[in-house]
Amino acid sequence: QSALTQPPSVSGTPGQRVSISCFGTISNIGAYTTNWYQQLPGKAPRLLIYSDNVRPSGVPDRFSGSKSGTSSSLAISGLQSEDEADYYCAGWDDTLNGLVFGGGTSLTVL
Amino acid sequence: QVTLRESGPALVKPTQTLTLTCSFSGFSLSTSGMSVSWIRQPPGKALEWLARIDWDGDEYYRTSLRTRLTISKDTSKNQVVLTLTNMDPVDTATYYCTRTILANPIAYFDSWGQGALVTVSS
Numbered sequence: 001q002s003a004l005t006q007p008p009s010v011s012g013t014p015g016q017r018v019s020i021s022c023f024g025t026i027s028n029i030g031a032y033t034t035n036w037y038q039q040l041p042g043k044a045p046r047l048l049i050y051s052d053n054v055r056p057s058g059v060p061d062r063f064s065g066s067k068s069g070t071s072s073s074l075a076i077s078g079l080q081s082e083d084e085a086d087y088y089c090a091g092w093d094d095t096l097n098g099l100v101f102g103g104g105t106s107l108t109v110l
Numbered sequence: 111q112v113t114l115r116e117s118g119p120a121l122v123k124p125t126q127t128l129t130l131t132c133s134f135s136g137f138s139l140s141t142s143g144m145s146v147s148w149i150r151q152p153p154g155k156a157l158e159w160l161a162r163i164d165w166d167g168d169e170y171y172r173t174s175l176r177t178r179l180t181i182s183k184d185t186s187k188n189q190v191v192l193t194l195t196n197m198d199p200v201d202t203a204t205y206y207c208t209r210t211i212l213a214n215p216i217a218y219f220d221s222w223g224q225g226a227l228v229t230v231s232s
Contacts, residue, residue, distance in 0.1 A: 002156060035218045037157070044206060044225050045157065050218040088157055092216040098172050099147075099159040099217070 003028055003093050004102035011108040017077040020105045022089030024070050028100060032092045034072035036065055039086040039104075048087070049074060076107075084109045112136035114146075114207050114223035121229050122197050128228060132190040132207030136221075139165055139185050145210035146190040147219060148181065150203040158203075162210055162217070163190060199230045 005023040012018040022034060036049040047056050049065035052072065064075045072091075076083055089102040118130035130148070137144055147162040161181040162170040171179050180193045190207060204227045208219035 032216050035216070037219070039157075044222040045219075046222065047218060047220045050211075050220075051213060056220060090157075090159075090218075096173055098170070099162075101157040101159065104156045 002103045003096060003100040004089050004091060006087075006089060006102040006105045008103070009106045009108065011110055012076075012079045013110050014079055014081065016079045017075060018079060018107065019076075020074045020087050020089075020107070022072040022074070022102050024072070024091065026070060027095045028070075028091045028093040029067065029072055030070040031094060034065065034067055035090045036063075036072075036074045037088045037090065039088065040082075041085065045088065079109055081109045083107060112209055112221040114209060114221060116205060116207050116223045116226035118205075118226055118228065120227060121231065123232050124198055124230060126197050128192075128194040128197050128201070130192045130194075130205055130207075130226060130228075132192070132223065134188050134190070134207070134209065137209060139163075139183055139188070139190070141165055143212045145212050145217060146183070147208050147210045147217070148190075148192045149206045149208060149219070150201075151206070151225075152200075152203040155203075160194075160205075161192060164212065197230045201228070202230045203228060 033051045037045040038048045039045040052067045053065040093100045114134040145164045148160040163181045178195045204225040209221040
């Protein structure tokens with residue numbers, strides 16, 4: 001059981017906008033920023049968003065992050081087939097005194 | 111260009127000690143704000159952060175594995191070594207090393223190695 005809770009799966013059709021949630025507590029998301037990672041099938045993860053809403057160079061602006069209280073969200077607009085991947089949120093947890101990942105969300109592009 | 115590569119045994123026996131080496135290029139671990147972390151992923155499961163070593167030598171460990179983990183660095187060789195003692199089949203996973211940026215307030219992993227699959231079996 002992860003300290004950060006994500007839905008196991010989400011799906012959408014090409015061109016659609018989807019959102020992936022990451023629920024935490026005051027000891028993690030409520031206190032610190034959230035990072036997001038994308039893991040394509042069979043590949044190493046890749047940094048997608050850091051500090052809640054900052055995109056590293058090379059990440060399309062179709063990807064955006066936000067946070068409200070103890071939950072964070074990753075939004076993907078203009079969904080494309082190559083977005084089909086697992087997505088993980090990550091943050092620091094004071095109770096566990098370490099970095100924690102969410103359980104991951106599998107995105108299917110129908 | 112930043113690159114990282116994990117190396118080590120693909121198969122270890124239960125109770126043995128795992129030693130993994132991360133060899134990297136494109137950055138220096140003596141630069142302020144730089145760090146290297148290890149993260150693992152059991153087959154079909156989520157990512158799990160293990161340990162981190164900072165440019166100034168500070169070390170951080172996953173609390174639940176603290177007694178079994180050791181991370182060290184050789185700045186001159188651009189290498190970071192992770193050891194995990196008393197291996198168990200539940201430690202079977204792909205182990206990744208990552209360049210870690212010490213942002214405020216929390217760090218993020220901006221470059222990843224390809225990963226090394228380690229299987230624990232007798």
